[in-house]
Amino acid sequence: MTELDFDFLRILLQRRSGLFLSTEKRYLVESRLGMLCRRRGIAGIPALVSQLRLGPASELEAAVIEAMTTNETLFFRDRTPFDLFRDILLPEKLAANAQSRTLRIWCAAVSTGQEAYSIAMLLDEAADRLAGWSIEILGTDISIEVLDRARQGLYSQFEVQRGLPIQLLLKHFRQEGDKWRLSERIRGMVTLKPHNLLEPSQQLGQFDIIFCRNVLIYFDVPTKARVMAALAERLARNGAFILGAAETVIGITTTLVPDPQHRGIYRDASSNAQARRAPFPASSEPGGSPSAFKTART
Known part of the structure; x- marks a missing residue:
């Protein structure tokens, strides 16, 4: 990947997704977009950039953004x-x-x-x-x-073990093979x-x-x-x-x-909002009645 190719991808990603890539992240671009190229049968990142330069290619651009997006998350993260x-x-x-x-x-x-x-x-x-x-x-x-x-x-054993209290796992999930639904x-x-x-x-x-x-x-x-x-x-x-x-x-x-x-x-x-604190004790038990409220759809 040339410097020109890297700069093109940096500008594209920032303009389309907001993702800012420093020069130190070049290895990440080569790794993730290299995998994308292999999955799609593209000769390499220079060929990928050439396709992107041809003009609007929303589907290919979306795939590049998808490949570069970090999706790290877990249940009750940071509590x-x-x-x-x-x-x-x-x-x-x-x-x-x-x-x-x-x-x-x-x-x-x-x-x-x-x-x-x-x-x-x-x-x-x-x-x-x-x-x-x-x-x-x-x-x-x-x-x-x-x-x-x-x-x-559907989540792996590793994913449900990260932050999810055991009582909520037993209450809201069912096991399907080595995963939890x-x-x-x-x-x-x-x-x-x-x-x-x-x-x-x-x-x-x-x-x-x-x-x-x-x-x-x-x-x-x-x-x-x-x-x-x-x-x-x-x-x-x-x-x-x-x-x-x-x-x-x-x-x-x-x-x-x-x-x-x-x-x-x-x-x-x-x-100038001021939060009003009110007592609302947490339920310490996994049991309880089914949801009594309705959800709104957009």
């Missing part, structure tokens, strides 16, 4: 965001949305689904508090391949759609809570600011925004600001 959701944000929204009895949650980089399904399992534990509510969990990702995996809800009920609580964070998102509507975790770390600062501003526009009044543990809004945007009371939660600066 703290899910504790904040259960103990702070959910009680807050139960009070704030008591009249409309609606709740919309967006997982903006859902990958193979573990984040959205973790939220769904927490909501299932709170079913008695959510009877009669219209709940939507929307999961989006740029990768069609990982969305297909998420829809299947998530129940249709929990999968049915999540709507999955393809979406590129660099593209307009007005059609998705407004959300009470947005999770966008561990994806902005792959963007440069101008792209981070652009994406954060767009996501902030999707926040309903007094909504909440949650980033990854290694991510921050500081020095990137003034549209979102840290919640002064709860580390890890960000708010729309214009709303």
